[in-house]
Amino acid sequence: ARPDVILPESSLLNLDGVQDAKLHPSLGGFQSLYDEGELAIVQNVGYPEQNFSHFRSTDIWMTGADTNELLATGWLGRYLNNQYPNYPAAYPNEDVPDPLAIELGYNLSVAFQGPVSGMGMVVGDPEWFYRLVNNIDAPVPDTQAGDKLRYVRLVTKQSQVYGEVIKNAASKITQQGGYPDTELGEQLKIVARLIAGGLQTRLYMVSLHGFDTHDSQVLNSDHTKGEHANLLATLGDAVRAFRSDLKGLQIEDRVVGATVSEFGRRIISNASLGTDHGAAAPMFIFGKHVEGGILGKNPVIPETPDVEDNLGWEYDFRSVYASLLSGWFCTDSSTLQETINKPHEILPIINPSVCGTTSSYENLYAAESWVRNYPNPVTDVTTIEFKGTGKPIRIDVINAQGQIVETIIRAKVGAGTHQITWDASRLTSGMYYLNYHNGAIHQSNALMKH
Known part of the structure; x- marks a missing residue:
């Protein structure tokens, strides 16, 4: 399916206690976190009707x-607005003196957009941060335009109401662990410094760009090297250094991190040693209180995939969001509903001892099989077997592009096991998925059409 980018099996990194899944050879940083029980891998994360535009899919993930x-x-932004209503009026204040959220970059992500304004602040880049902390002004030209630029920067600094609290927090930490000499490493070093310095900011966002590997994903001479390998090494090494630094600063129990990307890559490779925009992809959750392990089935790859084929999604990305809010921030069901808008399955990615209670959204049936079909592969007619709980359910057939091709059932069904006969003869040959929804319960199973 992907001879131009496939990795030699002998180069893959083993995971402790896992036989059927391995990591890219550049992800040694994640391998050590997994073996220490501090990394959860959620496979096949996506959403229905995948959009392949960078801009639109990013908007979907962020909102x-x-x-x-x-x-x-x-x-x-919705979550923070629920916790800190009427922001930005009367903020900062004596009870909440620190930024609600900080993003390392140049623009505040739409993820932090509240109903009135952005719910966080931007720390431009590591260079900007160290100039702020050390009271250093960037040079300007010795011209009239330079004088005006100096004045604008002065006004900007004075109007940044949170600048002083950031400086105060940073000044409390004078020694940290070593980090890779990368932009991501520098960003995470700043995050660790601010948390250890006592800043009560609850959310931080950092970025690593370059994963749009349409070409040069691998080197023709060595598929373990190339742009993708470099990016994964940057990610894994920076996160490993971050975790080590948090431990040295004795704050490792206060932080959970998660990776987010707007989509994955296609199953087949292209003619430029790369891959094009795809659908489902894994998410990595790391931290001391993470329930380490792998969630999700290994992706099913068709025998003869074509350019339109994609990995089917098993977990909606909003399930991961809801699980982090519920398990880490101990969010109640009403706040969760207001933030995520719809009920979603709660995944066991955070140790339940963090909040001490079980969320009412928790999926108690994650280990059960809720939908299947036989025979599979199917030629014409197949039997679909599913379970009900007395609540409304929905079963959709999803094609390899993530599109709903048919809704098999959308109705309230009684508790117990049910069967229906379904005519699949109108489907073209290929890989499809049965997506089952029952309140917060969601499962997906592959259906092969011959």
């Missing part, structure tokens, strides 16, 4: 919207 839905607020 928590459906494909056909436009939201003006971000999922984290």
Whole structure:
């Protein structure tokens, strides 16, 4: 399926206690976290009707919207607005003196957009941060324009109401562990410094760009090297250094991190040693209180995939969001509903001892099989077997592009096991998925059409 980018099996990294899944050879940083029980891998994360535009799919992930839905607020902005109503009026104050959220970059992500304003602040880049902390002004030209630029920067600094609290927090930490000499490493070093310095900011966002590997994903002479390998090494090494630094600063129990990307890559490779925009992809959750392990089935790859084939999604990305809010921030069901908009399956990615209680959204049936079909592969007619709980359910057939091709059932069904006969003769040959929804319960199973 991907001879131009496939990795030699002998180069892959083993995971402790796992026989059927391995890591890219550049992800040694993640391998050590997994073996220490501090990394959860959630496979096949996506959403229905995958959009392949960078801009639109990023918007969907950042706002928590459906494909056909436009939201003006971000999922984290809604959460922070629930916790800190009427922001930015009367903030900062004596009770909440610190930024609600900080993003390392140049623009505040739409994820932090609240109903009135952005719910966080931007720390421009590591260079900007160290100039702020050390009271250093960037040079300007000795011209009239330079004088004006100096004045604008002065006004900007004075108007940054949170600048002083950031400086105060940073000044408390004078020694940290070593980090890779990369932009991501520098960003995470700043995050660790601010947390250890006592800043009560609850959310931080950092970025690593370059994963749009349409070409040069691998080297023709060595598939373990190339742009993708370099990016994964940057990610894994920076996160490993971050975790080590948090431990040295004795704050490792206060931090959980997660990776987010707007989509995965296609199954087949292209003619440029790369891959094009795809659908489902893994998410990595790391931290001391993470329930380490792998969630999700290994992706099913068709025998003869074509350019339109994609990995089917098993977990909606909003399930991961809901699980982090519920398990880490101990969010109640009403706040969760207001933030995520719809009920989603709660995944066991955070140790339940963190909040001490079980969320009412928790999926108690994750280990059960809720939908299957036989025979499989199917030629014409197949039997679909599914379970009900007395609540409304929905079963959709999803094609390899993530599109709903048919809704088999959408009705309230009684508790117990049910069967229906379904005619699949109108489907073209290929890989499809049965997606089962029952409140917060969601499962997906592959269906092969011959």
